[in-house]
Amino acid sequence: MRIATWNVNSFKVRLPHVLDWLATNQPDVLCLQELKQEESQFPLATLQQAGYQAVFSGQKTYNGVAILSKLTPASVQYGLPDFADEQKRVIAASINGIRIICVYIPNGQSVDSDKYQYKLSWLAALHTWLKNELATHPKLALLGDYNIAPEDRDVYDPQAWAGNVLVSDSERAAFCALEQLGLRDSFRLFDQPEKSYSWWDYRMMAFRRNMGLRIDHILLSEELAKECTACVIDRTPRKLERPSDHAPVMATINPRHMTLSS
DNA sequence: ATGGCTTCATAGTGAAGA
Numbered sequence: 295m296r297i298a299t300w301n302v303n304s305f306k307v308r309l310p311h312v313l314d315w316l317a318t319n320q321p322d323v324l325c326l327q328e329l330k331q332e333e334s335q336f337p338l339a340t341l342q343q344a345g346y347q348a349v350f351s352g353q354k355t356y357n358g359v360a361i362l363s364k365l366t367p368a369s370v371q372y373g374l375p376d377f378a379d380e381q382k383r384v385i386a387a388s389i390n391g392i393r394i395i396c397v398y399i400p401n402g403q404s405v406d407s408d409k410y411q412y413k414l415s416w417l418a419a420l421h422t423w424l425k426n427e428l429a430t431h432p433k434l435a436l437l438g439d440y441n442i443a444p445e446d447r448d449v450y451d452p453q454a455w456a457g458n459v460l461v462s463d464s465e466r467a468a469f470c471a472l473e474q475l476g477l478r479d480s481f482r483l484f485d486q487p488e489k490s491y492s493w494w495d496y497r498m499m500a501f502r503r504n505m506g507l508r509i510d511h512i513l514l515s516e517e518l519a520k521e522c523t524a525c526v527i528d529r530t531p532r533k534l535e536r537p538s539d540h541a542p543v544m545a546t547i548n549p550r551h552m553t554l555s556s
Numbered sequence: 557a558t559g560g561c562t563t564c565a566t567a568g569t570g571a572a573g574a
Contacts, residue, residue, distance in 0.1 A: 355565070401573060403573085459574075495573095496560085496573095498561085539562075539574080
């Protein structure tokens with residue numbers, strides 16, 4: 295079973311890239327962030343023709359998340375519980391016995407911004423929820439744009455970024471707190487190339503110079519981590535015309551005792 | 557070099573992203 299995440303930075307603009315990527319990679323689940331479209335604009339029929347079901351939560355201009363799946367998603371949840379939020383940043387569903395949680399964690403803008411405080415509060419609410427969620431769903435995957443580079447090796451120039459939003463101590467502590475719930479960073483379960491990133495600024499020819507950050511992650515509960523056989527960042531779509539600034543990340547899980555029909 | 561690009565909302569520029 296392959297599960298993936300991709301911040302598409304406008305699903306309207308990126309739909310052709312997503313359809314190509316689905317056809318080539320055949321993930322069983324793809325979590326999307328930054329749809330930037332209202333739900334009435336969501337291209338459900340097109341995705342169904344491509345063999346995918348979808349659940350989604352959208353709004354105009356900003357945010358928006360979706361889960362695309364070959365199997366029909368069940369028990370769908372929208373948003374963080376007990377955290378009032380206009381911003382559409384969370385959708386969760388059960389697929390093939392796995393609790394799939396798709397998140398678009400706030401950016402935070404800068405450490406002295408109100409948005410940074412919102413980000414930290416948001417992360418605290420996520421932590422509280424996941425603690426409960428893991429108790430009821432031992433097979434759980436948390437996929438998305440975390441807007442956190444967990445370690446200096448996830449940053450192209452750690453000195454230049456030191457203390458900045460996306461790498462600050464409080465954000466990294468929040469990431470560690472998720473790991474302390476028993477979640478594992480699937481990318482780091484395996485040997486990986488040095489300077490592996492999932493986002494590159496559109497400016498400064500950052501992609502060509504590999505000036506990036508690794509901020510898109512797939513965290514797996516212990517039960518799933520045991521059965522994870524690979525995790526890769528696919529840089530291919532970042533090279534296309536009009537790319538998203540993020541690359542997709544995909545993990546392969548081979549659950550024993552589970553069969554995936556079509 | 558505190559910008560540099562891209563998107564969306566809008567109808568000339570501004571906000572936001574990371």
